Amino acid sequence: MIAFRERLRACRDHLLSHCAPLPAPYPAYVFFFSATDGQQRAHVVHAGGPDFTTAWQRGVELLQQWIDTQEPGALWLRVDWVEGARAVSWERLTHQLALTKRNYFRYGIAFDEDFECAFTEQELNANAMLYGGSGIEHAVVNRGNFGIYHRTRFGPAPMPELPPAGQVYLLSTRGVFCQPDGVPHAIEGAGLNAGRRVVDRLDSERVLALVRSGSSFLAQQVRDNGAFVYGHFPCFDRRIPTYNTLRHASSVYAMLEAWELTRDDALRDAIEVAIEHVAKELVRQYTLPDGQEVAFLIDTADEIKLGGNAVCLLAMVKYCELMDSDRWLPLLEKLALGIASLQDPQTGRFYHVLHAGDLSLKQASRIIYYDGEAAFGLLRLYALTRDGRWLAVVEKAFGYFIANEHWRAHDHWLSYCVNELTRWRPLEVYFRFGLLNVADHLDFVLERKTTFPTLLELMLAAEQMLRRLRAMPTMRHLLDDFDTAKFYRALEHRAHYLLNGFFWPEMAMYFKKPAAINGSFFIRHQAFRVRIDDVEHYLSGFVAYHRFLLQTPIVESVVPMSKQDLSRVTIQ
Incomplete structure (x- = not known):
């Protein structure tokens, strides 16, 4: 561990080579110092001065006063400097907040031109000072949270009137972060990447580190009984009290995908407990009127969801493949038959939600995710067992998907399942x-401001299909009107943009319990929510991106179709 003084010196050296003085009437230099032991919200002090040395020494003295009151230990250290300031009226600020998606306001705020009362963007967002609740989609000043955090930062000093009589000042900051290893990391300044470290290159090694981190977090959420700690709202360390068994099973699937890369023992132990919980506690078996034995995943509100059985198939098939095991085959058969029983034999459509008590229909259609999940789950089971029943159900369903133009949903599960389907039926x-599922969606993938992790899954499943398509001379004409260059540009952009949803320590440190969320993934516009399925989708995306980075130009072979297979195809 590098001594704290040495880390301060490393941060100072970084600032000396990067920051420049502000113009009058502002202080020439203003530094924000943030420190935490990882167990509590970062303590923040700031200081300004007419020259670098004066401002730095004032800030270090304030920080040292706090450190002297703490137990000895390793501290995370971050130092930000103000690189730009702009005076605005309160009316202008509130108007700008109203135009900004909640938690996406990326400036600090000062209430005087000397910046005596000032907060960085990270402080504002981590303390929900600009969050009006889930019912308000844009940023808004939360007076209550402002008051609470002002007392934390400034003690008994009076809080500014809201709205203030004069102007406020929007602050652009840039910084450097240094953990106990002594390595300084430059922090991005303005823009959507603001607040986290600069990452020049997203290579396979860094992606693997992200997969290790996210999967380790999920493993730590598995309790002794096999259930997960479902999620956190980290601003105030509030646990999400609800549960969703579908997301439990799909999170186990993502953990298995990660384990295929990491082979981490603790992750495998967590998988074993969590998948047993699915089989023994969450799945219920039934006998249908025709005598057929089926099984269904039971979710909250005593519901059976088509997607619930699908993700059980995905998790258990993946387990059987990776562990070279047949332990789940009897249950997989019953789960698949459960899905088949939800298919309309005439149209091929799937019914989505049943009452668990009597298997009566509760909701014919709820969300298109379920259709893609069901088809993908059955195809993965077909890949394991080569039982033609499951492929027949999927092809019948795809007739319905095509007739009803399901590609317009641009759903990632549909991307997964059509990629898998074209392995076995390259039609x-x-x-x-x-x-079509991706072609007119590329602008959305390039421009979406939220991280939207399933977009990366969508793109990478489609990329696997594209690889095979390019290797088939009789099919290459399908790419004549497809913008391949834009596709790969969008894929790369989305992979890099997901770094903005990772809880780097330099971001986690401002929330109530940094260590509890450090190394996880979050959804910014949902109050920085960290939920198992949020982490799952980031994880699956990065696992697939790691495979993409390592793949050779040689594409996987397509399973040839027999003449008998071809004669069965009736979709036009």
């Missing part, structure tokens, strides 16, 4: 569906 109609 033009299926390839066209897969291309």
